[in-house]
Amino acid sequence: MEELLPVIDYISRYVDLTDDEKKHLATFLKITRVKKRQFIVQPGFVCKHKSYVVKGAFRGYLIDKQGKEHTLSFAIEDWWISDYSSLIYQEPATLFVEALEDSVLIQIEYENMQRFLEEIPKLEKFERIITQRALAFQQKRLLANFTSTAEERYDEFMSKYTAIAKRVPQYALASYLGFSKEYLSKIRNGKTSKS
Numbered sequence: 001m002e003e004l005l006p007v008i009d010y011i012s013r014y015v016d017l018t019d020d021e022k023k024h025l026a027t028f029l030k031i032t033r034v035k036k037r038q039f040i041v042q043p044g045f046v047c048k049h050k051s052y053v054v055k056g057a058f059r060g061y062l063i064d065k066q067g068k069e070h071t072l073s074f075a076i077e078d079w080w081i082s083d084y085s086s087l088i089y090q091e092p093a094t095l096f097v098e099a100l101e102d103s104v105l106i107q108i109e110y111e112n113m114q115r116f117l118e119e120i121p122k123l124e125k126f127e128r129i130i131t132q133r134a135l136a137f138q139q140k141r142l143l144a145n146f147t148s149t150a151e152e153r154y155d156e157f158m159s160k161y162t163a164i165a166k167r168v169p170q171y172a173l174a175s176y177l178g179f180s181k182e183y184l185s186k187i188r189n190g191k192t193s194k195s
Helices: 002-012 019-026 084-089 110-119 122-147 150-160 170-177 181-194
Strands: 029-034 039-041 049-055 058-063 069-075 096-099 103-109
Touching (some): 002 049, 002 103, 049 110, 103 110, 122 150, 150 170
Antiparallel strands (some): 049 103, 058 069, 058 096
16 A cells, blocks of 8 residues: 555545545555556547556647647646546547656546545545646636737746646647747747846
């Protein structure tokens, strides 16, 4: 159970679990080691797991009909990642979820997630809280894309998520922020020359 403590501690920040509930929860979880550039989700296949990052970094993205990549999410230690639409509806994924570094995950299968929500009712509250937070985050991101300049989006990301910016490829960061890597370079060069 020692290896599973990071996710159990994470959940315990939101709900109080008894020792018995923690032990029961641990029976639903599994450790997965992933190599850099390995996919844990691919389009066309049903996403079977929700993944908590213990070590490493991931990127969730899609490729449009013109072959252009669009980064939707990143995840580093203490974050969750999945193709949530595929996971929740148990339909083929639209996203790639790729390891950007050699990584360690704690995963829970969809069926086990449904079981633990029934068997440990406190976890319903946990799922509600993190779902609400994720929804609010996505709304803020959409609003920023509509109302903020590219430079403002870059500045906000760099102020809030410096640890991620240092670990993800520049093309992925640019894609996430909604512009080209060349434009990202231009923004960075402008900031350097002002310093």
